[in-house]
Amino acid sequence: MTEFVKPSVEYAELWPLFLVFGLACLGVVVEAFAPRAARYPAQVLLTLGGLLAALVGVVLVARDITVHAEGAARGIIAMGGTLAVDGPALFIWGLVLALALMGTLLFAERQLDGGVTAFAGQAAAVPGTDAETRALAANREHTEVYPLMLFSVFGMMIFASANDLLTMFVGLEVLSLPLYLLSGLARRRRLLSQEAALKYFLLGAFSSGFFLYGVAMVYGFAGSMQFAEINEAIRNSVGNRVLLVVGIGLLAVGLLFKVGAAPFQAWTPDVYQGAPTPVTAFMSAATKVAAFGAILRIFYVAFGADRWSWQPMLWIIAILSMFVGAALAITQTDMKRLLAYSSVAHTGFILTGVLGVQAAGDLAAGEVTSTQAVLFYLATYGFMTLAAFALVSLVRDAGGEVSTISRWAGLGKESPMVAGAFAFLLLAMAGIPLTSGFVGKLAVFSVALAAGAWPVVVAAVVASIVAAFLYVRVIKVMYFDEPVGDGPTVVYPSVLTATAIAVGVAATLVLGVLPGPLLDLAGVAGGFIR
Amino acid sequence: MTEYVVLSAILFTIGCVGVLTRRNAIVVFMCVELMLNACNLALVAFARQHGNLDGQVAAFFVMVVAAAEVVIGLAIIMTIFRTRRSASVDDASLLKY
Numbered sequence: 001m002t003e004f005v006k007p008s009v010e011y012a013e014l015w016p017l018f019l020v021f022g023l024a025c026l027g028v029v030v031e032a033f034a035p036r037a038a039r040y041p042a043q044v045l046l047t048l049g050g051l052l053a054a055l056v057g058v059v060l061v062a063r064d065i066t067v068h069a070e071g072a073a074r075g076i077i078a079m080g081g082t083l084a085v086d087g088p089a090l091f092i093w094g095l096v097l098a099l100a101l102m103g104t105l106l107f108a109e110r111q112l113d114g115g116v117t118a119f120a121g122q123a124a125a126v127p128g129t130d131a132e133t134r135a136l137a138a139n140r141e142h143t144e145v146y147p148l149m150l151f152s153v154f155g156m157m158i159f160a161s162a163n164d165l166l167t168m169f170v171g172l173e174v175l176s177l178p179l180y181l182l183s184g185l186a187r188r189r190r191l192l193s194q195e196a197a198l199k200y201f202l203l204g205a206f207s208s209g210f211f212l213y214g215v216a217m218v219y220g221f222a223g224s225m226q227f228a229e230i231n232e233a234i235r236n237s238v239g240n241r242v243l244l245v246v247g248i249g250l251l252a253v254g255l256l257f258k259v260g261a262a263p264f265q266a267w268t269p270d271v272y273q274g275a276p277t278p279v280t281a282f283m284s285a286a287t288k289v290a291a292f293g294a295i296l297r298i299f300y301v302a303f304g305a306d307r308w309s310w311q312p313m314l315w316i317i318a319i320l321s322m323f324v325g326a327a328l329a330i331t332q333t334d335m336k337r338l339l340a341y342s343s344v345a346h347t348g349f350i351l352t353g354v355l356g357v358q359a360a361g362d363l364a365a366g367e368v369t370s371t372q373a374v375l376f377y378l379a380t381y382g383f384m385t386l387a388a389f390a391l392v393s394l395v396r397d398a399g400g401e402v403s404t405i406s407r408w409a410g411l412g413k414e415s416p417m418v419a420g421a422f423a424f425l426l427l428a429m430a431g432i433p434l435t436s437g438f439v440g441k442l443a444v445f446s447v448a449l450a451a452g453a454w455p456v457v458v459a460a461v462v463a464s465i466v467a468a469f470l471y472v473r474v475i476k477v478m479y480f481d482e483p484v485g486d487g488p489t490v491v492y493p494s495v496l497t498a499t500a501i502a503v504g505v506a507a508t509l510v511l512g513v514l515p516g517p518l519l520d521l522a523g524v525a526g527g528f529i530r
Numbered sequence: 531m532t533e534y535v536v537l538s539a540i541l542f543t544i545g546c547v548g549v550l551t552r553r554n555a556i557v558v559f560m561c562v563e564l565m566l567n568a569c570n571l572a573l574v575a576f577a578r579q580h581g582n583l584d585g586q587v588a589a590f591f592v593m594v595v596a597a598a599e600v601v602i603g604l605a606i607i608m609t610i611f612r613t614r615r616s617a618s619v620d621d622a623s624l625l626k627y
Contacts, residue, residue, distance in 0.1 A: 177598060194606070195622040220576035
């Protein structure tokens with residue numbers, strides 16, 4: 001038995017992480033002690049200010065991070081080997097924090113629904129009872145959503161930088177548990193929202209059970225939870241290989257569930273539709289970013305030496321996700337479900353990038369590595385999805401949001417701005433040149449081709465064409481169909497949502513026209529450290 | 531040694547089948563807990579085999595996480611039950627296609 005060694009805590013590199021956690025705890029204290037009227041401004045300012053400070057912190061840490069012992073990668077292994085603060089981790093921290101900032105703006109939006117946020121007045125009150133009516137009449141709203149979101153952001157940051165299996169599991173749960181609650185807190189259509197929370201929770205807990213059994217199996221194989229030592233054990237081929245292969249498969253189930261890859265995508269449309277739209281916007285963008293950070297790290301760092309046993313599996317899942325996502329999106333009549341299936345297809349495209357060449361040494365100068373391509377795609381995907389869901393929340397009638405696609409007919413005449421921005425984002429999702437989606441797709445396809453995964457790339461191109469049809473169909477409904485009689489109206493949002501949408505659309509345009517700086521940044525981030 | 535791992539695999543399978551076949555949300559949730567406990571058993575057995583403490587420490591973390599999950603899960607199931615007077619996962623079927 002080894003003796004317990006007190007881990008050293010690298011505060012200089014980890015403080016953005018601790019800041020987010022401290023803010024979340026502070027948010028709980030505010031919730032307990034501040035008078036009701038003061039909570040909304042206090043929480044919003046605290047969350048926005050804190051996330052901004054953490055984002056600045058990540059930039060400062062990234063500037064000063066030291067070169068790792070061997071090779072070109074930069075970063076440190078912190079907290080007694082449980083966290084790796086390296087280039088990709090810092091890139092994902094920054095991206096998650098930026099998306100969380102935009103998410104906070106959407107959470108705080110009060111103008112769309114007559115002076116209250118999109119969250120339930122009193123989630124504990126049964127729908128249709130006096131208690132609910134009183135809570136609605138008093139214009140109550142749950143301000144606990146801000147600390148919940150911060151806890152979730154904290155979990156995402158741990159998840160993306162975890163350097164051992166146990167930390168990764170804890171990060172997975174810390175990011176998921178607040179999201180289960182947030183999905184159930186919608187102000188309108190509360191039955192749908194509660195049902196979404198139940199489905200998300202039961203399936204999420206089920207998949208984390210698989211993840212944990214995978215942890216146990218890999219631990220049984222390697223005798224350690226540390227990624228570097230697992231890699232070492234694979235190289236030296238000590239231990240029982242059956243345990244390793246079963247373990248990789250089970251871990252993959254847990255991780256692929258989180259990113260919503262087919263055949264584990266069943267929860268995605270239900271949860272995206274039922275959850276309050278600001279929550280959907282935040283979760284669809286940020287969860288996928290963090291979970292792909294974890295997927296890259298676990299497959300490249302821990303199982304990098306055994307890539308021939310997991311690559312065929314990811315080939316199949318990538319192809320399946322692209323086709324299931326694109327094909328089922330065509331049959332949808334609800335805008336939020338359509339975007340959910342489109343996100344399943346995007347998961348397939350990002351997985352295509354994961355299959356690419358990892359090491360910078362194997363490439364000619366100027367070619368992108370797979371980490372670089374995936375990080376870039378995640379940035380483009382995050383901004384366009386968040387902005388698209390934010391735009392969905394603007395189209396409303398007396399009963400709340402209208403997400404039925406057929407009722408969006410004639411939106412181009414009703415509100416050229418909103419329809420134009422939405423059409424632009426759809427074109428970006430389809431991967432039309434001069435949008436960020438095109439550059440992202442090009443990057444992941446080229447790294448997959450360089451690694452010889454041409455069947456996946458051929459499938460991806462075909463799936464892109466199928467997906468393009470569905471995006472164009474929505475644009476046709478908005479611009480060329482006659483408006484139906486009781487068409488919805490576009491409610492003009494306050495500066496909060498407007499800012500989030502503007503940032504998302506601008507990022508999509510700028511990354512499409514000038515992808516160089518961000519691609520370089522993802523390249524400077526370098527590889528993972530062990 | 532192997533016996534414990536086999537037992538944990540059996541428990542995990544029972545939990546898994548339970549999640550897929552049972553209809554009451556509470557029972558489904560109990561089956562998830564059974565899966566987590568099967569993982570704990572495997573972790574502790576492997577810790578014994580490898581002669582280090584990582585697996586045992588992990589089991590403690592899993593217990594804490596499972597406790598947090600119970601809090602969240604029962605809260606969600608409670609709200610659903612109070613709204614619908616039913617905890618059956620078949621009744622919750624407004625969201626489809």
